[in-house]
Each structure stands twice: as structure tokens, then as C-alpha cells.
Amino acid sequence: MNRFTLIFIPVIALVCVLLVAGCTTSSDQTNLTNTTPTSLQQFPSSYQMTIAQPDGSARFIHMDTDVYNIGEVVEFYITGESGKTLECSNDPPTYSVKFQAGRGVWATKMGKDTPDKTNKTYLGAGTSTQMYRFITTGWEPNRYRIVSDCGVSREFLLRPVPTPAPTVCPPAVNEPLWVRINPISDHDAGKPFSISGTTNRAVGDELKYLVFPSGMLPKNLVMGNDKPLSIRVSEGTCGENTWSVDLDLSTPQEYYLMISAGTQNATAIKRFMVL
Structure with a gap:
């Protein structure tokens, strides 16, 4: 040839x-x-x-x-x-x-x-x-x-159909628990939306979270005094797993989402607007 x-x-x-x-x-x-x-x-x-x-x-x-x-x-x-x-x-x-x-x-x-x-x-x-x-x-x-x-x-x-290259993960290391919230855009009142993020908690582990208006004091999810909601961790890649919260807020105002991976130091909080 x-x-x-x-x-x-x-x-x-x-x-x-x-x-x-x-x-x-x-x-x-x-x-x-x-x-x-x-x-x-x-x-x-x-x-x-x-x-x-x-x-x-x-x-x-x-x-x-x-x-x-x-x-x-x-x-x-x-x-x-x-x-x-x-x-x-x-x-x-x-x-x-x-x-x-x-x-x-x-x-x-x-x-x-x-x-x-x-x-x-x-x-x-x-x-x-x-x-x-x-x-x-x-x-x-x-x-x-x-x-x-x-x-x-x-x-x-x-x-032949190309074979996707396998994901190469860095060596696993012991690190403290953490949770992160992805960027949150503004949303319209009365329209369902989701907020997502990542964590190093294992798949199936429980995360606790709260959504509250900006006029309220910050929460302590670890103590459990504020009756937080919970979600389960989904599988991600290389030990960085994912989570997602579905929301439907009807009152236009400023809100905060706070989520915890199990300790006060492994807590994230982020502001967003409902218009």
C-alpha cells in the first residue's frame, strides 16, 4: 500500500x-x-x-x-x-x-x-x-x-472506533473530610432547580444540609439543632464524589445553602438569589 x-x-x-x-x-x-x-x-x-x-x-x-x-x-x-x-x-x-x-x-x-x-x-x-x-x-x-x-x-x-483513554487517578492520600458547592446562578421563583457539588465522602454516605434566608443566623449542622435535611453521595471519579440538592423556592429573596460532610470543619456555605 x-x-x-x-x-x-x-x-x-x-x-x-x-x-x-x-x-x-x-x-x-x-x-x-x-x-x-x-x-x-x-x-x-x-x-x-x-x-x-x-x-x-x-x-x-x-x-x-x-x-x-x-x-x-x-x-x-x-x-x-x-x-x-x-x-x-x-x-x-x-x-x-x-x-x-x-x-x-x-x-x-x-x-x-x-x-x-x-x-x-x-x-x-x-x-x-x-x-x-x-x-x-x-x-x-x-x-x-x-x-x-x-x-x-x-x-x-x-x-476501528477509538477506545477512550482510561482515567488516570492520582495516588490516593489520607486527607480530612471536605465538601464543596459548585457555583450557583440566580433562579426564578417557583421554578425547580438543582444545586450540586463534590465531596470526598464515600458513595452512599449521608450529607446534611439546610437552605435558609440570608436574614437568619449561620447554622451548625453538626449539632443537629436545626433539623437539617439529608442527601446521599453519588459516585464520581478518582475519589471526588458528587451530590445534588433539588429545590423549588417560591419566595424571591437571598438564600444560603449550607452543607456538611460530618464535621464543623468539613462544611461549605454559598449564597444565591431567587428572583
């Missing part, structure tokens, strides 16, 4: 939308239209990579990327250009997908090796096919080639 160059250009997108768009059929070949389709703009991939192509005909086949993960949907369309009208053997044009089988041999993955010839169609400047789609679930990592009966082809790479 010849060496090739990958050029990485990040773009924002949603791959899951591509999968939803293509799961209803393994291929979709539709008629010609005089306008360039916008599906690639509606369903962009989460990345864009181009690879070196064997010849110049690849420019007629438009794809959002030349590199896909196994299971993703490949979308493409073909467009003619000024000074070069493409003659296609069928109406609508058909295509096949081939893969490298070794020693420079290309074998057919889908479609026909020699497509039937029916009514010819022509793609001139500004004339495009509608979108072709096929899903790559169950395919092998390899270099593939889309071959159109319009006399053009384009290659793409199919790679």
Missing part, C-alpha cells in the same frame, strides 16, 4: 445524527437534481480528514471526510463542473464500493463489478446527484474505494 498523508481539520458536529439518518437502508441511490444537496451541512461529521487520492477524478465526489469510524454512515454526492460533463451509464447513476484485498487487488464490497447500462445521464456544471448513503456496521478496517458509473472514484479509510 502506498503511503498517504492525513490532513486533520477539526470541525464541530454530531456523528450520532449521521447514524440516525442512515440506519433505514444500507444504500440509497436517488435521482439527479440541479442544485447541490445540503445534507452534508445538516449532518456534518465530528471531524474532517482528507487523504491523498490516486487520481483527479476524486474531486467530482463530494464527502464531508475521507476517514470514518466503523459503524458510521458514509454520505456522498457527485457534481459535474464547467468544462467537464460526466457521462453516467445509468439513470440514476449507480456505484459500487471496493476494498483492498492485498497485492494491489481491489475486491467488491457492495454493488456490482460491472453495473448494468440503462439510460445514460449527464452531469454538467452545477448539476449534482442527490445524496448516496451506506452504513459501515460490520465492515473491516481498510482502505475503500467508491466507484461511480460516471467514470469517477474516491477512496476513504475505515478505522
Whole structure:
């Protein structure tokens, strides 16, 4: 296999939308239209990579990327250009997908090796096919080639789904208990909201908390004189677990949330507004 160059250009997108768009059929070949389709703009991939192509005909086949993960949907369309009208053997044009089988041999993955010839169609400047789609679930990592009966082809790479890197936690150390409150924004009266935070208490441990107006004196949750409420700690990462309190306050004013991890020194308090 010849060496090739990958050029990485990040773009924002949603791959899951591509999968939803293509799961209803393994291929979709539709008629010609005089306008360039916008599906690639509606369903962009989460990345864009181009690879070196064997010849110049690849420019007629438009794809959002030349590199896909196994299971993703490949979308493409073909467009003619000024000074070069493409003659296609069928109406609508058909295509096949081939893969490298070794020693420079290309074998057919889908479609026909020699497509039937029916009514010819022509793609001139500004004339495009509608979108072709096929899903790559169950395919092998390899270099593939889309071959159109319009006399053009384009290659793409199919790679394994990347495995997320494992979370590497720092060595565990003995430390005093602590609890923290995440930043709290202002909220509208009568609309439910949540306040969350983190703690080094174990999953399932109980945290005590109170929500009170700013005019009241600070509370001592450890002594238990103020009848605090309680919540359970949820699992986080690397020993930094999480908690969350659901609130629904109907009186607009300034409030405080105080929460304790079990000792007076392991207590956090934060102000917020209900408007």
C-alpha cells in the first residue's frame, strides 16, 4: 500500500445524527437534481480528514471526510463542473464500493463489478446527484474505494472506533473530610432547580444540609439543632464524589445553602438569589 498523508481539520458536529439518518437502508441511490444537496451541512461529521487520492477524478465526489469510524454512515454526492460533463451509464447513476484485498487487488464490497447500462445521464456544471448513503456496521478496517458509473472514484479509510483513554487517578492520600458547592446562578421563583457539588465522602454516605434566608443566623449542622435535611453521595471519579440538592423556592429573596460532610470543619456555605 502506498503511503498517504492525513490532513486533520477539526470541525464541530454530531456523528450520532449521521447514524440516525442512515440506519433505514444500507444504500440509497436517488435521482439527479440541479442544485447541490445540503445534507452534508445538516449532518456534518465530528471531524474532517482528507487523504491523498490516486487520481483527479476524486474531486467530482463530494464527502464531508475521507476517514470514518466503523459503524458510521458514509454520505456522498457527485457534481459535474464547467468544462467537464460526466457521462453516467445509468439513470440514476449507480456505484459500487471496493476494498483492498492485498497485492494491489481491489475486491467488491457492495454493488456490482460491472453495473448494468440503462439510460445514460449527464452531469454538467452545477448539476449534482442527490445524496448516496451506506452504513459501515460490520465492515473491516481498510482502505475503500467508491466507484461511480460516471467514470469517477474516491477512496476513504475505515478505522476501528477509538477506545477512550482510561482515567488516570492520582495516588490516593489520607486527607480530612471536605465538601464543596459548585457555583450557583440566580433562579426564578417557583421554578425547580438543582444545586450540586463534590465531596470526598464515600458513595452512599449521608450529607446534611439546610437552605435558609440570608436574614437568619449561620447554622451548625453538626449539632443537629436545626433539623437539617439529608442527601446521599453519588459516585464520581478518582475519589471526588458528587451530590445534588433539588429545590423549588417560591419566595424571591437571598438564600444560603449550607452543607456538611460530618464535621464543623468539613462544611461549605454559598449564597444565591431567587428572583
